[in-house]
Amino acid sequence: MSATSDQSFRSSAHTTADLVADYLAAVPAGPVWQPMDPAARQALLNAPLPAEGRSLDELLGVIATDVLPAPMGNGHPRFFGWVNSAPAPAGVLATLAASAMNPSSAGGDHADVHLERAVVRWIAELVGFPHPPGGGLLTSGTSMATIVCLAAARGRAAARAGWDVREDGLYGLPPLVGYVTGETHSCVRKAAELLGLGSRQLRTVPADAEGRMDPVALRAAIAEDRAAGRLPFLVVASAGTVNTGVVDRFEPIADLCEAEQLWLHIDGAYGAFGVLDPEIAHRYAGLDRADSIALDPHKWLGVPVDCGCALVRDAEQLRGTFSLVPSYLRDEEAGGLGWFSEYGTEQTRPFRSLKVWATIAHRGRDGIAADIAHCTRLARRLGELVAADPELELLAPVETSITAFRARPAGLDEAALNALNQALPLAVQRRGQVFVTGTVLAGREALRACLLNAATTEADLAVLLAEVRAAATELTTRQ
Ligand SMILES: *Cc1c(COP(=O)(O)O)cnc(C)c1O
Numbered sequence: 001m002s003a004t005s006d007q008s009f010r011s012s013a014h015t016t017a018d019l020v021a022d023y024l025a026a027v028p029a030g031p032v033w034q035p036m037d038p039a040a041r042q043a044l045l046n047a048p049l050p051a052e053g054r055s056l057d058e059l060l061g062v063i064a065t066d067v068l069p070a071p072m073g074n075g076h077p078r079f080f081g082w083v084n085s086a087p088a089p090a091g092v093l094a095t096l097a098a099s100a101m102n103p104s105s106a107g108g109d110h111a112d113v114h115l116e117r118a119v120v121r122w123i124a125e126l127v128g129f130p131h132p133p134g135g136g137l138l139t140s141g142t143s144m145a146t147i148v149c150l151a152a153a154r155g156r157a158a159a160r161a162g163w164d165v166r167e168d169g170l171y172g173l174p175p176l177v178g179y180v181t182g183e184t185h186s187c188v189r190k191a192a193e194l195l196g197l198g199s200r201q202l203r204t205v206p207a208d209a210e211g212r213m214d215p216v217a218l219r220a221a222i223a224e225d226r227a228a229g230r231l232p233f234l235v236v237a238s239a240g241t242v243n244t245g246v247v248d249r250f251e252p253i254a255d256l257c258e259a260e261q262l263w264l265h266i267d268g269a270y271g272a273f274g275v276l277d278p279e280i281a282h283r284y285a286g287l288d289r290a291d292s293i294a295l296d297p298h299k300w301l302g303v304p305v306d307c308g309c310a311l312v313r314d315a316e317q318l319r320g321t322f323s324l325v326p327s328y329l330r331d332e333e334a335g336g337l338g339w340f341s342e343y344g345t346e347q348t349r350p351f352r353s354l355k356v357w358a359t360i361a362h363r364g365r366d367g368i369a370a371d372i373a374h375c376t377r378l379a380r381r382l383g384e385l386v387a388a389d390p391e392l393e394l395l396a397p398v399e400t401s402i403t404a405f406r407a408r409p410a411g412l413d414e415a416a417l418n419a420l421n422q423a424l425p426l427a428v429q430r431r432g433q434v435f436v437t438g439t440v441l442a443g444r445e446a447l448r449a450c451l452l453n454a455a456t457t458e459a460d461l462a463v464l465l466a467e468v469r470a471a472a473t474e475l476t477t478r479q
Pocket residue numbers: 083140141142143144185187240241242267268269270271296308
């Protein structure tokens with residue numbers, strides 16, 4: 001235990017609460033992001049290892065002067081970059097309480113473990129995915145949740161081929177083949193590489209003009225691989241791609257997976273919670289037929305980072321993939337579910353469930369649904385504003401809460417447009433008023449605005465477009 005007295009901790013905790021409340025209150029009025037002052041950056045980079053300790057109040061002073069003034073920008077209502085949300089206030093408070101308890105949520109009979117069972121069930125209920133007891137767990141993010149789900153898929157496929165992948169690895173087994181699209185997130189490839197499947201065994205299935213997986217092409221690819229003696233085992237569909245927010249059509253893909261006995265995994269990291277908006281819920285039809293889904297409460301729900309979630313239809317498949325506890329020794333407490341460490345990669349696990357519980361309980365299902373609908377409405381509105389502006393071009397239909405577009409000033413050819421739009425995100429970011437990031441869509445440099453913050457207003461959209469136009473003018477007149 002540190003040499004901190006109760007009294008000093010209490011008083012520093014009150015200071016922290018004020019510091020955090022002041023910080024959050026000031027965010028909307030400040031610049032979204034600014035490049036760090038070089039001296040301030042060096043001070044952090046080169047901070048010497050302290051030989052002697054300092055008081056809590058001194059440390060809070062450093063946090064106030066050296067850390068809080070240099071945020072990423074994602075707490076701001078005019079941050080539209082990547083898929084990074086503002087923290088839910090309830091989640092911020094819960095984080096402090098959770099760290100005060102500091103359990104390992106690997107397993108056992110303490111509050112955090114039971115709360116995790118509950119919030120995983122809540123997440124499944126929110127997105128309408130079936131949830132048998134034990135059919136999921138919280139992870140650091142979707143990258144890790146994908147590894148968890150694909151490991152279960154690999155185990156099932158190998159077992160069906162008469163293989164024990166846990167004992168024998170993949171050596172000697174014909175290649176296990178998975179199917180993705182050009183829009184599938186890179187975490188799927190990373191998982192395939194780490195699981196020894198090999199990224200070459202991920203087939204890119206042709207997609208329609210919006211980037212949705214083409215079920216007819218998928219069927220043909222499966223037949224071709226079977227004929228060549230390979231073992232098709234996995235299809236990865238997207239509930240919201242990261243570039244344009246497109247949702248794959250799950251029903252025909254699920255039909256095919258059922259007929260072909262393939263594992264259907266859905267990447268819902270960014271977009272799965274969009275199903276809560278009645279306006280777009282129909283796009284998610286068939287999501288409940290997947291074998292697994294990976295999603296990120298630390299994205300659209302605003303749970304403070306980190307928090308991903310893996311949901312798996314067959315809980316025993318998950319336990320059979322990771323448990324090192326012989327079945328005769330399995331803990332029969334907590335309904336015989338055993339430890340979370342039997343269902344995933346981590347042993348010591350953080351108390352993530354309290355911030356999830358607080359975030360969801362604070363807004364309630366209806367509040368969350370209203371926040372999500374607000375974001376999708378604004379994204380569609382942004383699409384209309386872009387389409388109505390002759391200097392801008394909408395590059396994809398707005399399906400969820402991502403609007404992809406580019407600047408298109410008159411008189412520039414495609415090469416010049418690409419150069420301009422590639423330079424635009426940083427130019428816009430440096431102006432400090434809004435933060436937007438870029439991507440490439442069908443060979444064209446694009447801006448993409450991702451709406452995740454219920455505090456964002458239509459006025460903020462006007463600022464976004466004004467800033468894009470201003471930065472484009474700046475860049476085109478400079479040459
Ligand atoms: C963010 C994201 C991921 C990766 O999730 P992490 O939480 O960053 O590990 C995967 N897929 C999509 C569609 C995403 O938006």
